Amino acid sequence: xxxxxxxxxxxxxxxxxxxxxxxxxxxxxxxxxxxxxxxxxxxxxxxxxxxxxxxxxxxxxxxxxxxxxxxxxxxxxxxxxxxxxxxxxxxxxxxxxxxxxxxxxxxxxxxxxxxxxxxxxxxxxxxxxxxxxxxxxxxxxxxxxxxxxxxxxxxxxxxxxxxxxxxxxxxxxxxxxxxxxxxxxxxxxxxxxxxxxxxxxxxxxxxxxxxxxxxxxxxxxxxxxxxxxxxxxxxxxxxxxxxxxxxxxxxxxxxxxxxxxxxxxxxxxxxxxxxxxxxxxxxxxxxxxxxxxxxxxxxxxxxxxxxxxxxxxxxxxxxxxxxxxxxxxxxxxxxxxxxxxxxxxxxxxxxxxxxxxxxxxxxxxxxxxxxxxxxxxxxxxxxxxxxxxxxxxxxxxxxxxxxxxxxxxxxxxxxxxxxxxxxxxxxxxxxxxxxxxxxxxxxxxxxxxxxxxxxxxxxxxxxxxxxxxxxxxxxxxxxxxxxxxxxxxxxxxxxxxxxxxxxxxxxxxxxxxxxxxxxxxxxxxxxxxxxxxxxxxxxxxxxxxxxxxxxxxxxxxxxxxxxxxxxxxxxxxxxxxxxxxxxxxxxxxxxxxxxxxxxxxxxxxxxxxxxxxxxxxxxxxxxxxxxxxxxxxxxxxxxxxxxxxxxxxxxxxxxxxxxxxxxxxxxxxxxxxxxxxxxxxxxxxxxxxxxxxxxxxxxxxxxxxxxxxxxxxxx
Numbered sequence: 001x002x003x004x005x006x007x008x009x010x011x012x013x014x015x016x017x018x019x020x021x022x023x024x025x026x027x028x029x030x031x032x033x034x035x036x037x038x039x040x041x042x043x044x045x046x047x048x049x050x051x052x053x054x055x056x057x058x059x060x061x062x063x064x065x066x067x068x069x070x071x072x073x074x075x076x077x078x079x080x081x082x083x084x085x086x087x088x089x090x091x092x093x094x095x096x097x098x099x100x101x102x103x104x105x106x107x108x109x110x111x112x113x114x115x116x117x118x119x120x121x122x123x124x125x126x127x128x129x130x131x132x133x134x135x136x137x138x139x140x141x142x143x144x145x146x147x148x149x150x151x152x153x154x155x156x157x158x159x160x161x162x163x164x165x166x167x168x169x170x171x172x173x174x175x176x177x178x179x180x181x182x183x184x185x186x187x188x189x190x191x192x193x194x195x196x197x198x199x200x201x202x203x204x205x206x207x208x209x210x211x212x213x214x215x216x217x218x219x220x221x222x223x224x225x226x227x228x229x230x231x232x233x234x235x236x237x238x239x240x241x242x243x244x245x246x247x248x249x250x251x252x253x254x255x256x257x258x259x260x261x262x263x264x265x266x267x268x269x270x271x272x273x274x275x276x277x278x279x280x281x282x283x284x285x286x287x288x289x290x291x292x293x294x295x296x297x298x299x300x301x302x303x304x305x306x307x308x309x310x311x312x313x314x315x316x317x318x319x320x321x322x323x324x325x326x327x328x329x330x331x332x333x334x335x336x337x338x339x340x341x342x343x344x345x346x347x348x349x350x351x352x353x354x355x356x357x358x359x360x361x362x363x364x365x366x367x368x369x370x371x372x373x374x375x376x377x378x379x380x381x382x383x384x385x386x387x388x389x390x391x392x393x394x395x396x397x398x399x400x401x402x403x404x405x406x407x408x409x410x411x412x413x414x415x416x417x418x419x420x421x422x423x424x425x426x427x428x429x430x431x432x433x434x435x436x437x438x439x440x441x442x443x444x445x446x447x448x449x450x451x452x453x454x455x456x457x458x459x460x461x462x463x464x465x466x467x468x469x470x471x472x473x474x475x476x477x478x479x480x481x482x483x484x485x486x487x488x489x490x491x492x493x494x495x496x497x498x499x500x501x502x503x504x505x506x507x508x509x510x511x512x513x514x515x516x517x518x519x520x521x522x523x524x525x526x527x528x529x530x531x532x533x534x535x536x537x538x539x540x541x542x543x544x545x546x547x548x549x550x551x552x553x554x555x556x557x558x559x560x561x562x563x564x565x566x567x568x569x570x571x572x573x574x575x576x577x578x579x580x581x582x583x584x585x586x587x588x589x590x591x592x593x594x595x596x597x598x599x600x601x602x603x604x605x606x607x608x609x610x611x612x613x614x615x616x617x618x619x620x621x622x623x624x625x626x627x628x629x630x631x632x633x634x635x636x637x638x639x640x641x642x643x644x645x646x647x648x649x650x651x652x653x654x655x656x657x658x659x660x661x662x663x664x665x666x667x668x669x670x671x672x673x674x675x676x677x678x679x680x681x682x683x684x685x686x687x688x689x690x691x692x693x694x695x696x697x698x699x700x701x702x703x704x705x706x707x708x709x710x711x712x713x714x715x
Contacts, residue, residue, distance in 0.1 A: 054386035073600030107647030203665035211309035220252035244300035269315030320633030321664035322351035331391035345408035347661035359423035359442035417482030483542035594697035599642035
């Protein structure tokens with residue numbers, strides 16, 4: 001009660017008057033209908049929304065705030081957006097603030113009505129982005145500025161009263177998707193200014209030559225020619241022409257020709273030529289032709305009507321360009337996974353890594369073990385997010401995702417953790433861990449001491465059964481086995497267990513302390529890897545840990561820990577294993593992109609700036625042999641502990657995932673950060689227009705606005 005004792009007397013009385021169910025943190029409770037908090041009572045550091053009990057915040061439906069609103073990183077706006085998901089009516093009419101901050105309510109699904117403070121002058125970038133149920137907003141007379149994407153995606157907002165506002169600046173795509181009539185028009189033509197960079201291509205191609213001659217009148221394209229093997233790519237080409245150039249019906253003499261040509265050496269390489277006669281894209285595989293089409297899509301973003309003559313010869317630098325998403329801590333709806341696939345494909349990613357299980361939930365249907373989803377697919381109230389996150393994917397849904405991703409030449413790689421990060425499975429099947437301990441699903445971040453039991457045959461039968469079922473769902477040749485944080489620092493689950501001690505004796509392990517527990521993990525991995533390779537034809541992947549002394553040849557290890565990439569590279573080379581680079585210094589996209597950017601509250605996350613991501617060289621100072629024989633690719637990681645809405649996954653990913661795409665695709669000599677920023681301007685504006693949020697917290701974002709260009713249209 002020490003926090004409550006510092007609150008105002010009025011606030012304390014309100015809290016004590018709540019029913020017991022509202023004060024309990026052990027069981028779900030019915031939502032409180034209404035709550036009023038006077039922020040003017042007490043000091044600014046105590047009388048804030050953050051001091052309300054977490055369970056109360058999670059269930060609130062109506063919230064009335066008075067006094068000065070706090071907008072610091074853990075202030076009132078963050079509290080409402082991230083920790084009060086059920087608030088439907090937010091009354092700030094008697095509160096005091098001059099701006100609604102950037103991303104203030106980004107992705108808030110509960111909001112239906114918002115009454116803004118009378119003194120608000122600025123509505124920040126993406127402030128109400130994708131508040132899909134928001135129906136009513138009245139802008140006070142003081143409002144002068146509405147930033148880019150402020151109400152983008154508010155598709156239910158039919159009562160938007162702007163009549164009293166004194167608007168002088170309205171941002172790009174501020175009202176995209178809003179059904180209200182007579183919306184304020186943008187005052188700055190961001191699109192026209194950004195489109196001055198005609199070759200806004202990300203990732204940038206290996207070769208681009210601007211050709212002489214007349215431009216292609218895109219409206220004259222009347223035919224798409226493609227071999228039967230390229231039917232999928234021809235369909236994608238039609239979609240590009242419709243979405244970018246408005247060609248619902250093709251008529252005219254110009255052609256788009258899609259060709260399979262064995263002379264294009266790299267399986268993902270392509271050649272693209274555009275001139276007044278049409279467009280030719282060729283590759284040795286459908287994947288190469290598809291990547292040529294993603295380049296065409298970006299060319300037409302800047303040049304939708306008249307495409308300048310150009311020749312592009314291109315191929316990827318690394319084999320695999322991957323994003324890892326985590327639907328465990330915050331469930332990602334199936335439809336949002338498909339949206340992520342389509343967006344990844346634009347930047348030539350070819351792998352989606354699904355982190356499907358962890359201590360907090362199990363998210364994939366396993367038919368032989370139904371209790372996994374029956375008992376462990378609901379992430380309970382976690383850390384300060386005292387609301388649940390239910391959901392799991394059926395095998396049929398995953399088959400659909402795999403097929404959809406294949407149309408975009410993206411493979412889907414599942415991850416099933418072992419031996420740690422398995423509390424959710426242990427909760428459903430206690431015989432998986434030493435002592436058959438029934439443990440609750442974990443409700444905090446961090447590392448659990450509950451590991452799978454390497455001395456139990458049930459553990460192996462369980463894992464074999466799980467992988468057998470998944471092999472029928474995910475045809476990708478790779479399976480990720482986790483392997484992290486089970487022994488570094490060493491955990492004690494195996495040290496004193498009699499069965500584990502007996503297994504150590506059988507294996508000739510003489511120590512009785514925890515120093516060689518890694519050998520038990522190796523024993524487990526060896527058995528599972530043999531099953532994956534011999535029966536299922538799969539190549540194992542896992543997170544590299546320094547205490548795991550041996551790596552089976554042919555495996556793929558992920559360098560992820562800060563400061564240990566060179567150590568991981570040396571281990572991979574010594575063990576004849578390939579390596580995926582996702583070092584935390586460059587590739588952890590769940591970290592904030594700038595100090596004060598989302599997520600505002602964390603456990604000491606460092607900053608991963610856009611420039612820092614771009615600075616990654618996959619070669620990591622190694623020789624030609626390393627890049628040719630050992631480097632597997634690059635991965636961006638999106639752990640979701642601090643991403644309470646699907647929109648936040650996109651926000652954390654972009655634009656850094658674009659920078660990482662260029663890292664993995666473009667030759668080092670063709671990369672330049674300043675040039676990347678110029679190209680990014682149009683790509684990011686297009687992304688916002690299409691309904692994907694992203695961070696603007698990088699130097700150079702405001703460069704476009706130094707020269708005002710009055711808006712003549714909204715594209």
